[in-house]
Amino acid sequence: QAVLTQPSSLSASPGASASLTCTLRSGINVGTYRIYWYQQKPGSPPQYLLNYKSDSDKQQGSGVPSRFSGSKDASANAGILLISGLQSEDEADYYCMIWHSSAWVFGGGTKLTVL
Amino acid sequence: QVQLQQSGPGLVKPSQTLSLTCAISGDSVSSNSVAWNWIRQSPSRGLEWLGRTYHRSKWYNEYAVSVKSRITINPDTSKNQVSLQLNSVTPEDTALYYCAREYVALDDWGQGTLVTVSS
Numbered sequence: 001q002a003v004l005t006q007p008s009s010l011s012a013s014p015g016a017s018a019s020l021t022c023t024l025r026s027g028i029n030v031g032t033y034r035i036y037w038y039q040q041k042p043g044s045p046p047q048y049l050l051n052y053k054s055d056s057d058k059q060q061g062s063g064v065p066s067r068f069s070g071s072k073d074a075s076a077n078a079g080i081l082l083i084s085g086l087q088s089e090d091e092a093d094y095y096c097m098i099w100h101s102s103a104w105v106f107g108g109g110t111k112l113t114v115l
Numbered sequence: 116q117v118q119l120q121q122s123g124p125g126l127v128k129p130s131q132t133l134s135l136t137c138a139i140s141g142d143s144v145s146s147n148s149v150a151w152n153w154i155r156q157s158p159s160r161g162l163e164w165l166g167r168t169y170h171r172s173k174w175y176n177e178y179a180v181s182v183k184s185r186i187t188i189n190p191d192t193s194k195n196q197v198s199l200q201l202n203s204v205t206p207e208d209t210a211l212y213y214c215a216r217e218y219v220a221l222d223d224w225g226q227g228t229l230v231t232v233s234s
Contacts, residue, residue, distance in 0.1 A: 036220045036221075038221075045213050045215075045224035045225065045226065045227055046162070046213075046221070046224060047224075048219075048220045048221060048222050051219070051220055059219055061219075061220075061222075095162060097162075097220075097221070102177060103164055103177075103179050103180070104152070104154075104164035104221065105164070106161060106162035106163070106164070108161050109161060109162070
């Protein structure tokens with residue numbers, strides 16, 4: 001079982017909100033991890049968005065709009081990237097990442113379609 | 116503003132060594148507050164962290180278990196760059212390779228180098 005699992009795709013309408021999940025493998029407690037989020041558009045490297053550990057311990061990437069935010073769902077053992085006020089330019093692949101067992105580990109990514 | 120410029124061959128033969136360089140501008144490879152990472156991306160393996168080097172009074176290296184026996188990441192302080200060597204490559208090493216600067220996260224990325232392993 002992968003360390004981080006993301007839905008392969010998600011669709012949402014312009015102006016709506018999208019909630020992207022990153023589920024940690026059973027036995028790995030989301031509460032102890034800082035979750036990092038990246039956006040990748042075709043032909044470009046991943047771009048850092050933000051990280052989230054708790055409501056009092058989070059950081060927004062430089063220049064990243066506030067409509068991108070992070071949270072956790074402890075009951076689902078998952079990190080969440082919430083994108084509000086969706087715009088066409090938000091259509092991209094989104095990856096989560098954690099530092100686990102002395103390595104950076106990435107999720108498989110979610111392709112977000114805005115239509 | 117930090118910029119990372121990658122260079123190296125795009126085609127490597129099986130069993131040979133993959134060598135890439137990441138030239139750093141806007142920061143120092145010897146900085147005590149950052150680390151320099153290599154990551155690769157392929158359709159079959161997704162984003163895969165390979166390893167990193169960093170300086171904290173002395174140099175440290177950390178490598179992914181999957182490539183630990185084949186990988187070397189070296190800083191070059193005279194040229195302010197970091198290099199990746201991956202030995203004994205196979206077609207499974209075909210991927211887009213990135214270097215990345217780690218400060219808060221993997222904050223800044225190189226442009227990527229597509230490396231194909233083929234005879």
